[in-house]
Structure formats: structure tokens, C-alpha cells
Amino acid sequence: MECKKEENLKNCTCKGECERKGKCCECVLHHKQKGSLPVCLRK
Numbered sequence: 001m002e003c004k005k006e007e008n009l010k011n012c013t014c015k016g017e018c019e020r021k022g023k024c025c026e027c028v029l030h031h032k033q034k035g036s037l038p039v040c041l042r043k
């Protein structure tokens with residue numbers, strides 16, 4: 001499956017700069033391991 005990073009970035013609400021930005025699969029896994037939610041899923 002092709003990475004949709006550029007498309008994902010259009011909908012990303014995270015203001016932080018990290019290497020996972022736009023790579024939602026890595027972002028979700030990272031926050032799951034930390035026990036937190038990705039920025040886009042927080043209220």
C-alpha cells in the first residue's frame with residue numbers, strides 16, 4: 001500500500017514537528033505505546 005503522507009498532512013491538526021507527522025500508522029503506534037492519544041484524537 002502506498003503511503004498517503006501528503007494527503008494525511010492536509011488533515012493533520014498536530015502543531016508539533018516530529019518525524020511521524022503525516023505517517024498516521026507510526027503516529028498512532030507511538031502514542032499507543034506512550035499511553036496517550038494522537039493530537040487529532042484529543043478534545
Ligand code: SF4
Binds near residue numbers: 017021027038040
Ligand atoms: S500527534 Fe504526536 S506523533 Fe503524531 S505528529 Fe504530532 S507529535 Fe508526532
